[in-house]
Amino acid sequence: MRILLFSGKGGVGKTSLAAATGLHLAKLGYRTMIMSVDPAHSLADSFDLEVSLFHGKTGEPYRINDRLQIHEVNIQQEIKKHWREISAYVISVLRTTGISGVEAEELAILPGMEELSAMMYVNQYRREGAYDVIVLDCAPTAESLRFVSMPTTLDWYMKHIFPYHRGLLKAVRPLANRVSPVELPGDSYFANVADLFSKLEGIPELLEDPGVTSVRLVTNPEKMVLRETQRAFVYFSLHGLTVDQIAVNRVLPQGLVDAYFNEWQASQARVLDEIDKYFAPVPVKRVPLFTHEVCGLERLEELAAALYASQEDPAAVTRTEAPYRFEKTDGRYEVVIQLPFAAKGEIGLFKKGDELVVEIGALRRHIGLPTSMSALTPSRARLENQILTVEMMEG
Ligand SMILES: Nc1ncnc2c1ncn2[C@@H]1O[C@H](COP(=O)(O)OP(=O)(O)OP(=O)(O)O)[C@@H](O)[C@H]1O
Numbered sequence: 001m002r003i004l005l006f007s008g009k010g011g012v013g014k015t016s017l018a019a020a021t022g023l024h025l026a027k028l029g030y031r032t033m034i035m036s037v038d039p040a041h042s043l044a045d046s047f048d049l050e051v052s053l054f055h056g057k058t059g060e061p062y063r064i065n066d067r068l069q070i071h072e073v074n075i076q077q078e079i080k081k082h083w084r085e086i087s088a089y090v091i092s093v094l095r096t097t098g099i100s101g102v103e104a105e106e107l108a109i110l111p112g113m114e115e116l117s118a119m120m121y122v123n124q125y126r127r128e129g130a131y132d133v134i135v136l137d138c139a140p141t142a143e144s145l146r147f148v149s150m151p152t153t154l155d156w157y158m159k160h161i162f163p164y165h166r167g168l169l170k171a172v173r174p175l176a177n178r179v180s181p182v183e184l185p186g187d188s189y190f191a192n193v194a195d196l197f198s199k200l201e202g203i204p205e206l207l208e209d210p211g212v213t214s215v216r217l218v219t220n221p222e223k224m225v226l227r228e229t230q231r232a233f234v235y236f237s238l239h240g241l242t243v244d245q246i247a248v249n250r251v252l253p254q255g256l257v258d259a260y261f262n263e264w265q266a267s268q269a270r271v272l273d274e275i276d277k278y279f280a281p282v283p284v285k286r287v288p289l290f291t292h293e294v295c296g297l298e299r300l301e302e303l304a305a306a307l308y309a310s311q312e313d314p315a316a317v318t319r320t321e322a323p324y325r326f327e328k329t330d331g332r333y334e335v336v337i338q339l340p341f342a343a344k345g346e347i348g349l350f351k352k353g354d355e356l357v358v359e360i361g362a363l364r365r366h367i368g369l370p371t372s373m374s375a376l377t378p379s380r381a382r383l384e385n386q387i388l389t390v391e392m393m394e395g
């Protein structure tokens with residue numbers, strides 16, 4: 001199974017490109033699912049479905065053709081299915097603060113639940129072998145970045161905090177519930193968390209396997225959009241995901257001769273040039289600005305034709321190099337991390353437990369070290385050709 005994750009700044013064309021890619025994959029014979037992970041769904045709109053206004057039918061997989069389904073994850077429905085205990089607890093806490101029923105229910109939708117729900121489906125589909133390719137239409141960059149780090153964060157919580165929390169609460173609950181105005185979570189809450197976690201098991205490995213998951217960054221030929229794309233590239237790499245394609249959408253057509261657009265064309269040309277240089281060797285695709293919105297099957301097929309040659313396979317694995325690896329050379333241990341665009345001054349390194357923590361500006365990644373390295377501490381680091389090599393020594 002392949003997972004193609006479309007991410008990028010708001011409005012750049014993620015949904016349109018995800019939809020067109022899904023259509024093309026289905027045409028090539030792949031059993032394909034396009035799943036919207038963006039709480040503000042527009043996938044059904046992109047296919048111009050009548051049912052889409054309030055996600056009437058697409059809260060469950062919805063058939064587009066024999067090999068193509070779309071699914072807009074409906075959070076209220078998911079809460080009923082998976083999150084009941086957790087949200088019941090949050091609602092009861094909110095009520096004690098005087099917030100009324102419906103409001104508390106709205107507030108109890110914790111950030112990230114939608115994305116995690118989508119990942120549960122991905123896991124389920126993988127187990128069932130239901131699809132050959134899952135295309136994920138993500139929320140604008142900030143949210144999809146959180147989504148990518150969430151399974152590892154949860155993993156960390158389950159390993160380090162959860163057992164402690166649970167044990168501690170068992171001991172203090174009888175007493176605390178008598179003196180505290182807020183009811184402490186019951187055992188069913190923990191059972192629910194543990195159950196949810198088991199449904200997410202294996203997701204970080206799927207996301208980090210370049211043979212399974214590829215990130216396709218969608219951007220526009222504008223400087224500000226490009227900056228966000230570069231940050232996203234660094235972040236995805238830092239989290240062990242492989243970006244194997246950049247799609248520059250809304251490129252003004254070559255033949256356009258119009259005084260009004262002269263300046264736009266010149267600045268697009270500059271940014272396009274910068275994009276090619278920056279992301280090399282990651283391939284960059286250019287998609288023209290059409291004369292109309294991309295909405296409905298016919299338009300989506302037109303977009304697919306602009307994106308892919310007729311037999312071109314968007315599910316092909318083209319980059320397999322893992323974003324980081326562990327090495328032992330001449331008795332020295334090293335962690336080798338690919339860090340596109342990172343400048344020397346920005347990188348921070350330290351050790352926490354058996355993890356190496358890498359910081360770039362406000363971004364942070366915990367890299368679990370293999371047993372042979374877990375007792376070592378970072379001693380030296382060098383950055384060459386966008387590759388950070390951290391030497392590990394005995395403390
Ligand atoms: N190449 C293009 N030419 C013309 N119109 C386009 C093109 N690509 C996308 N559009 C239109 O731009 C609008 C936004 O596209 P889309 O919804 O795919 O972006 P998005 O990145 O998913 O947005 P959001 O961040 O809100 O999810 C849509 O109306 C779409 O039809």
Ligand SMILES: [Mg+2]
Pocket residue numbers: 014015016038042137138
């Ligand atoms: Mg979208």
